[in-house]
Amino acid sequence: MKARRKEEGRWAWRLTGFITLCVYIFMFAPIVATVILSFNASMFGGFPMTGFSLQWYYKLMANEQVLAAFRTSLWIALVTAAVTTAVGVVTAFALVRFEFTGKQALSTLVIMPALVPETILGVGLLVLIKAVDQPRTMLLLVLGHILLAVPYVVLITQARMVGIRRVYEEAALSLGASRFASFREITLPLLVPAVVGGALLAFTISFDNTSASLFWRPAGVETMPTQILSMLKISISPEINALGTVMILVTVGIPLVGGLILQSLTRLKRRGQPTEEAR
């Protein structure tokens, strides 16, 4: 009896493992197929593979529209990441360290942009600027992206800030540091992982944003995702697979390589300290 039960448990575990494997395959199969197809020599964007070729990459590098969209997205994302991180960290600091009336309401309001569908945010802002008769501008688009990224930066920073004891800051203050100096010298260095993580996430959110950008972009401006969308409307050319592969390389490769370098650096540092616990 007991042996049979144990057998059942093993089967349940194997089934769990099998479904997990299937889910991982499900998540990565389309991406792998896209990367493979980007090297296809065939004229059509699909299987079978007729040979290896880099022609679609050359074609992509010569596509002025794509390059323009890439540049636009890049600088919007950089500005969004910088500004969102700055205002988000300060907001998280206030929400964790201070007590004030309306704090609870504000905490809820701050995460709203992550929960309200982008279509609604998109239409809302358009209706507002139409009501006051203003045109769609780049500034509007960037501020919109900042709005979309703020919840994530605030949440990540809050989670880290809760773990930093306020006595460190207060010690600095009692030793004569100004408020700003104590924040800069004590709080900020302790927050670095959250700041870096938040900035990366804000960059990705902006660089990747599609639905809201479709509403907010000024006439004639394409960001990378809206450019892909309009390319897909015409036809599914292998060029899009190449574009996808380049984007994957940029958005996955950079954080991954960065993380690995950081990890090996800390490992090297640790090796230098002989008393570190042996695991």
Add this chain to the structure above:
Amino acid sequence: MVMERRWTLYDPRLAWMLVAPVLVLLIFFLVLPIAVMAAYTFFTFVTAGVETSALTTANWHEFFTDSYYSGFLLKTLRVGAITALLCGVLGYFPAYFIWATTFRHKWLLLLLLIVPFWISFTIRTFSWINILGEQGVINVALIKFGIINEPLPMLYNEGAVILGMLHFLLPYMILNVYVSLEGIDRTLISAARSMGCTSAQAFREVTLPLSLPGLAAGLLLCFVLAAGSYVTPQLLGSGRDALFGNLIYDTIMGELNWPMGATLSIVLFVVLGFFAAVYTRYMGMSQIVKGLGG
């Protein structure tokens, strides 16, 4: 002269100064737009792109009497619910596996869950065309092995739309469930086992109930994101598979009927807000916060 009160260490005035930039942004880009949109639902539509501020209930009347709109809403809620449930069922297993496994490189499994968030959502969505399309992996393989003669029409239907949404929502679900599993005190499970529970009983009586908050948060998040989606139906569905988000986009950007577009947006906002409110009434906000920031 007015005497200024001395500033205390954690003075609320300083807090307000610190949150001011974000607060102003939230007011002008979130609160005010939704308020103005609500007012716009009572404006009169004249012709494409033109409306007057003469107050009317015509938009609401049209919404409630024309079954076209309610049909769209019901279809959107149905697709959202199916997607969320499938996410829940398919997402629980990997979350449980990652939590319970003794595999040394657990971090790798977690990293692989986060990687999709870095890949452009548009690219992840269109990459399904390479799998399901007439020249996609499945059709080409099946034809090559002589199982079928004609490519199967797997794209541009509701199934493909749900599949695409499943693809982008599963990591949210898995991470949400995983976060709540991580919060379980493992000694509780050892205790249950030592009291004579089988592993199945221990799972049913201890692990599953304690992970339900994460599952519920994941379900809400997946439902809201699926029901509010625009890109996935646009890329993987046909015209008939358009969801409420596409309807809103077409009403505003295509027909330039702003009052009706505002009405539809407010409807979606209220309906999804209702589900979120029911959820927070029973579960609170904290689990969602954990899921988003984790």
